Amino acid sequence: EPEVTQTPSHQVTQMGQEVILRCVPISNHLYFYWYRQILGQKVEFLVSFYNNEISEKSEIFDDQFSVERPDGSNFTLKIRSTKLEDSAMYFCASSGSRGGTGELFFGEGSRLTVL
Amino acid sequence: RKEVEQDPGPFNVPEGATVAFNCTYSNSASQSFFWYRQDCRKEPKLLMSVYSSGNEDGRFTAQLNRASQYISLLIRDSKLSDSATYLCVVRPQTGGFKTIFGAGTRLFVKA
Numbered sequence: 289e290p291e292v293t294q295t296p297s298h299q300v301t302q303m304g305q306e307v308i309l310r311c312v313p314i315s316n317h318l319y320f321y322w323y324r325q326i327l328g329q330k331v332e333f334l335v336s337f338y339n340n341e342i343s344e345k346s347e348i349f350d351d352q353f354s355v356e357r358p359d360g361s362n363f364t365l366k367i368r369s370t371k372l373e374d375s376a377m378y379f380c381a382s383s384g385s386r387g388g389t390g391e392l393f394f395g396e397g398s399r400l401t402v403l
Numbered sequence: 404r405k406e407v408e409q410d411p412g413p414f415n416v417p418e419g420a421t422v423a424f425n426c427t428y429s430n431s432a433s434q435s436f437f438w439y440r441q442d443c444r445k446e447p448k449l450l451m452s453v454y455s456s457g458n459e460d461g462r463f464t465a466q467l468n469r470a471s472q473y474i475s476l477l478i479r480d481s482k483l484s485d486s487a488t489y490l491c492v493v494r495p496q497t498g499g500f501k502t503i504f505g506a507g508t509r510l511f512v513k514a
Binding site (some may be wrong): 319321323329330331332333336338343344346367377379390391392393396397 | 435437441444445446447448449452489500501502503504505506507
C-alpha cells in the first residue's frame with residue numbers, strides 16, 4: 289500500500305539553528321500538507337501546497353517557515369532560526385483530490401526537539 | 404467558540420460497551436467531515452468519512468446534523484484495540500485545503 293514517508297524520524301537541534309524536514313508524498317497525489325502537533329495538544333494545520341505553490345497557510349506559518357517541492361517527489365518544510373516552542377511532531381500529509389471527501393494520508397511524523 | 408470542539412475525555416469503558424463521541428463545528432459552510440483515530444505518538448489515520456445521510460462501517464456509526472453543526476461517532480461492542488484518541492475533523496468550504504482537527508477524545512477500553 290502506498291504511503292507517505294518522512295525523514296528524519298527525530299531531530300534534535302539547538303535554538304537558532306535551521307532544520308529541514310523531508311517528506312515523500314504518495315506518488316500520484318496532487319495536494320500536500322504540513323501539520324504540527326505539540327505534545328499533548330491538537331493537530332494544527334500549517335500549510336497546504338498545490339501546483340508548486342502554497343494554496344493556503346495558517347497564522348502559525350510565518351516567515352520562519354517555508355516549503356518547497358524541489359524535485360517532483362520530495363516535499364520539504366524548512367524552519368529557520370528555531371525556537372524552543374517549535375518543538376513538536378511535524379506531520380506531512382498528501383491527498384489526491386481537492387475538496388469533497390478527499391482523505392488525508394499522513395506520514396509517521398518527524399519529531400523536532402529544540403534545545 | 405472553537406472551530407471544532409469535542410467531548411472532553413477520557414472515556415473509560417469496559418470491553419463490549421457502546422460509547423458515543425460528540426463534536427460540534429462553528430463554520431456552517433463546512434463541507435466535509437471525518438473521524439480520525441490517533442494512537443499514542445502516532446500519526447492520525449482515517450477511521451471514516453461522515454456523510455449527510457449517516458454511515459456505518461462495522462461497529463462504527465457516524466452521524467452528521469448540519470442544522471445543529473454536530474457530528475457523532477458511535478462505537479459498539481468496544482474492543483481493547485479501540486483504545487486511542489478519536490479526532491473530529493472538518494474541512495471548511497473556503498479553499499478546500501485547510502482541514503481543522505478537534506482536540507480529540509481519549510478512549511480507554513478495559514478488560
